[in-house]
Amino acid sequence: MQLLETTRNHQSELAKYCRTGQYNPIQGVNERHVGRYRQLVINVVDDTLRSAFPLTCNLLSPDEWTKEVNDFFSSHACQSPQVWSMPKEFWAYVKDQQPAIVKKYPFLDELLWLEWLEVEMFMMEDKTAGHTPAGNLKKDKIVINPEHHLQYFTYPVHLKNAQQITKTDKGHYFLVLHREPVTGKVKFTNLSPFLARMVELLAEKPRTIKELIKKTSREIGIVPDQQLAEDVLHFLENALAGGLIHGFVNK
Amino acid sequence: MTGIGFRKDFAEEFLQSSVLQPSFLEVAPENWIGVGGYWKKQLNKALKRYPLFLHGLSLSIGSPDPLDLDFLRKVKTFIKETGAGIYSEHLSYAKCDNAHLYDLLPVPFTADAVDHVSERILQVQDLLQQKIAIEIVSYYTPVAPEMTELEFINAVLRKSGCDLLLDVNNIYVNSFNHHYDPYQFIDGLTIDNVSYIHMAGHLKIADDLIIDTHGEAIIDPVYQLFDYAIRKLQKDVPVLLERDFNIPDLAELQHEILQLEKIKRDALKEKSYATA
Structure with missing residues (x-):
């Protein structure tokens, strides 16, 4: 029935x-x-x-x-x-x-x-990427943590107290979120457009720092200098320590 | 064996100590399917130490809507991945008009609903290739009943042949709210189908209404009803202590587990003496 x-x-x-x-x-x-x-x-x-x-x-x-x-x-x-x-x-x-x-x-x-x-x-379900934790940030191909998400916002919702955001804050904001491998906690990193594109390129495939700087600079239309190289290295060192960078390509 | 509902509220403390010693764990698959990261690690730790039973929330076996077969396939995969021993669901509905409601609504006690629910249970068992257990839910109002709750449940069991998850607290709650004798209710049940028992606490919120909260300790009248059910059943089935809210010290939960085990052991021992 x-x-x-x-x-x-x-x-x-x-x-x-x-x-x-x-x-x-x-x-x-x-x-x-x-x-x-x-x-x-x-x-x-x-x-x-x-x-x-x-x-x-x-x-x-x-x-x-x-x-x-x-x-x-x-x-x-x-x-x-x-x-x-x-x-x-x-x-x-x-x-x-x-x-x-x-x-x-x-x-x-x-x-x-x-x-x-x-x-x-x-x-979210676990994602894995083949890598080795040991390597040299200045020379080796870098593997990004696959448990990340790159996000673009028009308001600084990740930077300011929501009650203080106004229409005048409208602009271009980038951040990357990643899940820290050991604790599982989600971390937020504010990015410049340059670093955002770099993260995007790393998500495509492992690259060396030299390749990243060269390709990103060419696309954005700037001439890379020593200061930029130092800033990128500093970002990647922090990213490696914080778990956004997993490690390096297995040799 | 007596188990405990594995709740995120106390998962970490539970896994790091030996205060609480259940024989098995039970989870709602809805809370764990497709989950990775921290909670998957916790579940994997638990699975290394304990057998797992599953108790579903969203299958909506009594719904007028079609069964969600995609979701059911995910449950099947989860059963396989975790090696879960029992999959049980509720004799209720949680989805209607293509909208999930995230709570358990009472199915009308009608002949057509008996047929409808029974067919769906058979469909679920066919897809999962295993028997499921159906829980008698607590309910706060009947809806257009044509028969008694007892007649409805027995008819579903007879027609579907599924197992019965006997939630003793729910029977107590329903007997209070709907003015019947819980002992007579158990006497009238098709008791042979019972494969699993749930025990929990409740909250009396008015002179004429008890809510099944799973947020309080089990009270003596429910322990007594449990004792009666075990003596009637005369077989050892897994018993689960449900505690979802207002979580006490784990030692208190362990005390309840030991109490349940003692009641069951005594009830079954007396029978074996009698037949020796």
């Missing part, structure tokens, strides 16, 4: 109530207690989003936050069976639907994306 339309409708009505908070009488339901379901459902959604987006939650007033969470959950059909990844759908909803709050905070979708990236990078 197939599920009858009436049964299907009863289930749908209860689900709609849980998503919207608007109750339409359902046959046989205890109206004193049915509210527990709405509370349980919205609490899970709210807690999960607060946990994923602490900066956004702090930026918005309590009423603004509650409105966005309720609007999202009532109008968007969450697709992920894994609740920890549901916040990505909240980010996509804000980006696609451009609710009124985005006019007040034009950087909101970038802030949400930054916060989501940290969750995703922390949780």
Whole structure:
């Protein structure tokens, strides 16, 4: 026997109530207690989003936050069976639907994306790259940590307190996130356009520092000098110590 | 054997000490599938020391929506990767109108729902190529019931042939909320299908409502009901202590595990004396 339309409708009505908070009488339901379901459902959604987006939650007033969470959950059909990844759908909803709050905070979708990236990078499946930890940064081909993500933003959401970001901050910002191999913690590194392109080139394939400086300088249109070489070496030394650089090509 | 729900809230402390000594661990596959990094390392450490059981949250076996076969295949892969011994799910729905709800809603106790749920259980078992256990959920309101909860559960068990995950706390909670005798309920269950037991604490939030929180210690009436269920069952099945919130010292959890083991041991020993 197939599920009858009436049964299907009863289930749908209860689900709609849980998503919207608007109750339409359902046959046989205890109206004193049915509210527990709405509370349980919205609490899970709210807690999960607060946990994923602490900066956004702090930026918005309590009423603004509650409105966005309720609007999202009532109008968007969450697709992920894994609740920890549901916040990505909240980010996509804000980006696609451009609710009124985005006019007040034009950087909101970038802030949400930054916060989501940290969750995703922390949780994502392991990636490996063949390398040896021993080598010479000045001579050997460098292997970047495959667990990294290069990101471009138009607002400095990774640099400034969200409450202090204004339209005048609009510009070009680059950062790289990587998962530290031992602790699994996600680290953020602000980048100049030069270093961002260098990271991008390293992600394509292992290269030597000389190759990186030469190719990046040519593409960006600058003449490399001793100072640039020293700055790049300093960046790579820090990147190696911090786990953004995995090591060197196996010989 | 008595296990514990492996929760991130106490995973690190648990793995670094020997205070808590479960026989096995249980996780929700939804919280671990596709996860790497720190948590994968923690899970791998746990898997080196303990057998694993899986208890799903999102399969939505009672949903009007089609089964999420892609997700089910991921569960199958996860079962294989972790060597999990049992995969159980809830007799409820968590997705409807193509939207996940992230909680367990009660299925209407109707004849068509019995058929629908049973067919889906068979479909799941067919894809996984293993029997699953279905948990009686706690519920706070019935929805358009045509039969009793007991009739509904027994009908699903009879039609699908699946195992039963007997959540003793849920039976206690439901008996309070819906005014029936939990002992008579257990007497009426198709007890032979029980392959796994869950035990947990709950919270009474009103004179007429208890919520299944998994955030409190197990209370004596639930221990007594557990004792009754084991005597009725007369076989040794795995028992899980669920504690998801308000995590106490691990020594307190170990005390609950020992209490559960003692009750089970005594209940089964008395029977063996009686038949000797």
